[in-house]
Amino acid sequence: MSARDTGGDRLLPVQHLRPGDHAFVSYGDDEVRWEAVTAFVRLGLARGEKVLVLPCPGVPEDEVLARLDFPGRSTVPARGRGQLVVSCMREVIRPDTEFTAARQMGRLYAETDRATAEGYAGLRAYIDMGWVRALGADVEVMACRETGAQALFTGRPYTELCAYDRRRFDRAVLAAMERAHPRSLLERLGSLRSLRAPDGALCFVGEADAAHRTAFGRSLELALAQTAPARRLTVDLTRLHFLSVGCAVGLLRLAMGAAGHDLVEVRCAAGQRRLLQRLGAGTVPRLALTEVVRAW
Amino acid sequence: MVSPDPAGVPAEESGRRLLQRRFTARLLPQVRLLVEECAAREGLGEPRRGEFVLAVDEIAGNAVEHAGGAGRLVLRRVGDELECRISDAGPGFSEEVIPELLPGLDGAPKGRGLWLARLVADRFTVAAGAPGPGGPGAVVTLAVRLR
Numbered sequence: 001m002s003a004r005d006t007g008g009d010r011l012l013p014v015q016h017l018r019p020g021d022h023a024f025v026s027y028g029d030d031e032v033r034w035e036a037v038t039a040f041v042r043l044g045l046a047r048g049e050k051v052l053v054l055p056c057p058g059v060p061e062d063e064v065l066a067r068l069d070f071p072g073r074s075t076v077p078a079r080g081r082g083q084l085v086v087s088c089m090r091e092v093i094r095p096d097t098e099f100t101a102a103r104q105m106g107r108l109y110a111e112t113d114r115a116t117a118e119g120y121a122g123l124r125a126y127i128d129m130g131w132v133r134a135l136g137a138d139v140e141v142m143a144c145r146e147t148g149a150q151a152l153f154t155g156r157p158y159t160e161l162c163a164y165d166r167r168r169f170d171r172a173v174l175a176a177m178e179r180a181h182p183r184s185l186l187e188r189l190g191s192l193r194s195l196r197a198p199d200g201a202l203c204f205v206g207e208a209d210a211a212h213r214t215a216f217g218r219s220l221e222l223a224l225a226q227t228a229p230a231r232r233l234t235v236d237l238t239r240l241h242f243l244s245v246g247c248a249v250g251l252l253r254l255a256m257g258a259a260g261h262d263l264v265e266v267r268c269a270a271g272q273r274r275l276l277q278r279l280g281a282g283t284v285p286r287l288a289l290t291e292v293v294r295a296w
Numbered sequence: 297m298v299s300p301d302p303a304g305v306p307a308e309e310s311g312r313r314l315l316q317r318r319f320t321a322r323l324l325p326q327v328r329l330l331v332e333e334c335a336a337r338e339g340l341g342e343p344r345r346g347e348f349v350l351a352v353d354e355i356a357g358n359a360v361e362h363a364g365g366a367g368r369l370v371l372r373r374v375g376d377e378l379e380c381r382i383s384d385a386g387p388g389f390s391e392e393v394i395p396e397l398l399p400g401l402d403g404a405p406k407g408r409g410l411w412l413a414r415l416v417a418d419r420f421t422v423a424a425g426a427p428g429p430g431g432p433g434a435v436v437t438l439a440v441r442l443r
Contacts, residue, residue: 039329242349271343
């Protein structure tokens with residue numbers, strides 16, 4: 001578990017994406033690249049959304065489908081009924097041959113309306129930004145599109161995940177693109193990140209499963225030590241998609257042992273609150289559970 | 297990614313099979329994703345979906361930790377229930393090892409995952425598995441109602 005804090009306030013696990021979200025993810029490995037897109041696609045299909053996949057040009061469609069289909073041929077029915085569409089940016093902007101943001105956004109706007117008219121809960125699109133080089137588009141044009149796409153998302157059932165290959169874009173472009181997106185995703189399934197929020201809260205993002213129990217506990221111990229003078233610690237669990245029993249118990253035990261603190265506040269979702277209560281949160285002095293409803 | 301499970305499904309199993317996987321610790325994040333996906337597709341809403349995924353992970357994690365590092369999961373729709381059966385080839389255990397009451401936070405650290413899994417399930421059983429070189433094995437079945 002790393003503790004980088006770049007873009008920390010926007011960082012989410014892919015499972016937390018909701019209609020209206022516009023997210024950035026980057027990858028630097030031809031195996032890892034499939035983790036976010038596979039989760040994005042499969043959860044979208046399960047939630048009744050129409051899913052459009054624009055993979056990196058040059059990756060054979062057979063490989064794309066095989067990756068999405070990894071337990072057998074499980075997305076075949078969705079492709080058959082048109083719920084899952086694999087296409088390319090060239091097709092999206094057709095009949096134009098040169099990329100313009102207006103053309104692309106107009107088409108995605110219309111496709112969102114079409115998806116809802118067809119009875120789907122909305123549209124989600126995965127766009128590998130490898131199309132930029134393939135179409136000879138200008139990075140500046142792409143940057144304007146990414147920062148000026150609010151009309152696609154505001155109040156509309158559209159979700160977009162833009163994936164950047166770190167081997168194809170330089171660091172400055174990647175950093176600018178990450179800032180241009182309201183959301184940024186963890187690259188891998190099953191990963192956990194700890195961050196310090198501007199208000200000092202210790203935030204966990206991702207999946208606090210058994211593999212991360214030790215690191216989860218160490219982050220808490222460090223935060224308790226750092227907040228000893230103030231005698232107060234806030235722990236934010238709301239960007240965790242998964243909280244294991246082991247990590248939850250670890251949190252409660254450390255809070256119970258934090259005798260020098262006046263308060264350990266845990267911001268959590270309803271399910272996390274119920275889990276912590278079931279595991280004995282009520283017996284921990286100076287522990288306060290604050291249920292937070294996601295505001296976005 | 298997860299490789300297909302070559303093992304067949306016993307003839308006595310009923311219902312519609314949704315997922316069948318072998319797993320190790322490395323594959324548990326993918327298993328959680330697939331279980332969540334299937335549960336959503338079958339109409340299991342929150343917060344029960346999250347509780348079901350947590351229970352499955354705790355049982356699978358128990359197999360990884362105590363039964364040779366691997367196990368096998370079969371997820372099925374049986375009537376109005378979503379049923380998950382997790383089997384391993386370890387030393388085996390009985391339901392009696394699961395504490396009736398939650399241990400205090402200052403008590404022994406073991407058993408809470410299985411305790412929680414049994415708590416959130418509408419149906420929960422532990423049975424002997426197929427004997428193998430690692431021991432008698434165990435089969436844990438948990439199910440939740442979809443309606």
